Amino acid sequence: MNIETEIFHIISHGGDAKSIAYEALELAYNGDFDLANKKMEEANQTLTKAHNTQTKLIQAEINGGKVEMSLLMVHAQDHLMAAISEMSLIEQMIKILNRVDQLEKKQGESV
Known part of the structure; x- marks a missing residue:
């Protein structure tokens, strides 16, 4: 196992997941909650890849492998x-935006 490659996988998948989540937030802000929820699912799947890589490194260390602590690992x-x-x-913000959207629609119906 190449530790540096694994570390870069954590960084890459973590960053991708965060970027996708921000896309979901923008979609929710624009009222597209269905697509926002799909994007959050995609973000969570991507985050799982990062978390699985982290778990692999932790298990390697538990099993006696040497995992060097470096600035890159900390990053x-x-x-x-x-x-x-x-x-x-972001998940909570999307819920809030959805609630505001529902209230605005309800208020618009009563006017």
């Missing part, structure tokens, strides 16, 4: 944590 872990955190927040 990958930070990148993954930020993606997880931001995606959780």
